[in-house]
Amino acid sequence: MTEQTLTEPVEAERTAVDATRRSWVPMIGLFLAQVLMSFNVAALPISLGGMVKDFGVPRPSRARPSWSTASPSPRS
Numbered sequence: 001m002t003e004q005t006l007t008e009p010v011e012a013e014r015t016a017v018d019a020t021r022r023s024w025v026p027m028i029g030l031f032l033a034q035v036l037m038s039f040n041v042a043a044l045p046i047s048l049g050g051m052v053k054d055f056g057v058p059r060p061s062r063a064r065p066s067w068s069t070a071s072p073s074p075r076s
Helices: 003-055
Strands: none
16 A cells, blocks of 8 residues: 555545534634623623613613603503
């Protein structure tokens, strides 16, 4: 056997391993994005609470848009 025929299976195996590793990169990226979004959603109420307190503005869920000129309807 020649040296070239001995290295062909090794190269094919190395290529298969590289392809397998490369296929995990998108999944890892999606996982990290999901972790970041979960952190952002968890931190948002805490951040908004501090901003509301510091700036003295109403909370976004209670604020009316500035273009709304109609008076609020009385609650029964």
